[in-house]
Amino acid sequence: MSIDGVPGTPAARLVVLASGTGTLLQALLDACQRPEYPARVVAVGSDRVDAEALVRAQHAGVAAFALPVRAYPNRDEWDRALGEEVAGHRPDVVVLAGFMKLLSSEFLNRFPSRVINTHPALLPAFPGMHGVRDALAYGVKVTGCTLFVVDDGVDGGPVVAQAAVPVADIDDERSLHERIKVAERAMLVDTLDRMCRLGWTVTGRRVSIP
Numbered sequence: 001m002s003i004d005g006v007p008g009t010p011a012a013r014l015v016v017l018a019s020g021t022g023t024l025l026q027a028l029l030d031a032c033q034r035p036e037y038p039a040r041v042v043a044v045g046s047d048r049v050d051a052e053a054l055v056r057a058q059h060a061g062v063a064a065f066a067l068p069v070r071a072y073p074n075r076d077e078w079d080r081a082l083g084e085e086v087a088g089h090r091p092d093v094v095v096l097a098g099f100m101k102l103l104s105s106e107f108l109n110r111f112p113s114r115v116i117n118t119h120p121a122l123l124p125a126f127p128g129m130h131g132v133r134d135a136l137a138y139g140v141k142v143t144g145c146t147l148f149v150v151d152d153g154v155d156g157g158p159v160v161a162q163a164a165v166p167v168a169d170i171d172d173e174r175s176l177h178e179r180i181k182v183a184e185r186a187m188l189v190d191t192l193d194r195m196c197r198l199g200w201t202v203t204g205r206r207v208s209i210p
């Protein structure tokens with residue numbers, strides 16, 4: 001695959017995994033419409049057959065697949081099947097965009113340093129499923145979002161990028177999460193742009209994009 005208008009420049013192949021509404025995915029799909037953007041979404045996968053993200057993929061003419069955990073005898077077999085499906089699309093980067101399942105070391109080792117995830121808080125603060133709710137409950141005045149390289153912990157991998165979002169007195173979980181997602185979409189699109197053009201290295205906990 002080549003970037004339109006720049007013959008011979010390979011566009012990075014993105015496989016995006018999403019469990020929910022997929023607004024982060026949509027931001028990537030929109031960015032990939034720009035000829036100069038250095039990546040293309042080649043497939044979208046979900047653990048939920050009813051994920052809106054799959055509909056967004058279909059509208060964009062991108063391959064979509066759903067692998068619900070309950071369709072497999074156990075979690076290991078689901079994880080292995082997901083790894084096979086993702087690998088079949090030959091990704092340069094696997095993007096977890098609101099994907100609500102943990103992946104095994106076996107899965108991650110197939111794509112070393114190439115699985116990235118976004119989280120709606122400034123890690124290492126407020127990891128886990130309820131980053132926005134936990135930040136509000138703690139009473140922080142600034143929270144945000146984090147893009148990180150996935151390792152076998154929970155939201156603990158090396159940080160690629162972060163963006164800060166102020167918390168307003170009138171915020172509830174929904175309003176704050178919506179504002180975080182605005183920052184998150186920009187962070188994801190802009191950082192992947194740089195990663196795919198320039199490459200990246202992971203040395204211990206330090207990620208650098210030259």
Ligand code: GAR
Binds near residue numbers: 099129184
């Ligand atoms: C995003 O805020 C993302 O950080 C979060 O789900 C949202 C997906 O939004 N992911 C996690 O919490 C992963 N633990 P979207 O469905 O609108 O793209």
